[in-house]
Amino acid sequence: MFHRNGSTYTHSLLGRLFLSSRFLPHDQNLKSRHLSRYRILHTHTVSLLSLSSLLFSSPWFPKHLSFTSVFLMCKKKKAIDATAPTHLRPPPTPPPVVSSSSFSSSAPSSSSVPLVSSGSSATKTSSQLSAVRSSLPNPAILYPFQELSLATNNFLSKPLSSSPSPCWKCSLRKRNTTVYQLPFHLSDPKSISSLLSLLIQSHHANIVPLLGASLPSPSHHYIYLVYSFTPSSSSLSSCLRNPHNPSYTPLNTWLSRVQVASDMATGLEYIHLHSPASFHGRLSSSAILITEQPSLRALVSLYGAADLSGDVRPASVEESRRGYVAPEVLNRTTSASHQSDVYAFGVLLLELISGEEPVKYRLDKGTKEMKQVSVIDKANKVMKGEGDERKGKLRRWVDRRLNDSFPVEAAERLIQIALKCVEQDPTVRPDMTWVAGKLSKVFLESKMWSDRLRVPTDISVSVGPR
16 A cells, blocks of 8 residues: 555545445435545545655665554554643642630630641651641630639539538539639739640540639639539548448449559659649649549549649648648748659558548547647558568558458558658659559559459359259
């Protein structure tokens, strides 16, 4: 059909066949359409063959190529051009993250920050995420004093009796809360907003969440802190010493008491090492809540109260007599610190083991005077001696409501940890990381002891005749 030099080409045979009546339709309109299409095809074919004739006759064209190979090469190139995109479309820009309005008018407004594309570097991604976190709305709430007064019936509602400070249960903005009243000692009330926004971001399984506060007015010398209400809970002091039924306690197993001790240590460790709070400052058995669901666990309340109220001294003479305040704080040598929290925690451990109050007053028959007896003094007497003598003293001192069902070695180690925490010298006391680690080990040993004594439930006894 086609020659290499392109001088001749044969299409007359195709033309005759196409123009013959055998291949054309009988309808005149369709026949005219086919003829016009043939003329257009014929014109393009002639132009293509003329161009190929000039191409093949050029001196630089390779002699070993044919027209068919050139045609196939052009066809492949056309297919590649058809599949490859002519230009890259830029990825769609994600919408910016716009923060919602804050809960109160005094909370700082947040600005929108664009999201980070997936191709950015790790450093840029980290900085962008930090900017996004800082732009999120501040959940801290500054409650007006009138709102708290209305929710508590002008503070005439019955306060919770187990609290170390006056507090009321009420509903604020469709949420059950607990409002604490604390004396205010800070010189600058405006600094509370920034500190509250930091404290509000702390979340831990063993800490009662802080929701907000009410700023004191010049006529009021108290600050009101709002915490989340914990249902089905009671203070540790009420669980250990129920005035209505002194012989009963929900903490009637050794494992439950070690679990409460481990929870208290974990919560206090978080406050000391991972929260913006300086210290707790108000640790006592009334500030520990025991929950019943799904099991007996402990929560540390009044988180951030010492920092927000500025009250780093003993709350009252009554609390200082109860034995939780460290000697250096009681003597006004230093203010409250991590070491004073560790001291109060040691007293809580001894109180949890014995079930007794930290401080008691007894009448001395010889001098006819009231004598103070602390749980620390009793623990030191118990740990004196060796062997069976010490074990006998320990069994008589541990809370009798446990029915003498506890591992003596674990109880002895727990008392030793508590006595290290209540050292007179604050520099000798351990930190809460060491205390939490030791208590976790005691808990695991107590759990293994409890599992060994558990009655097996996968056996059956048959009393019928064989």
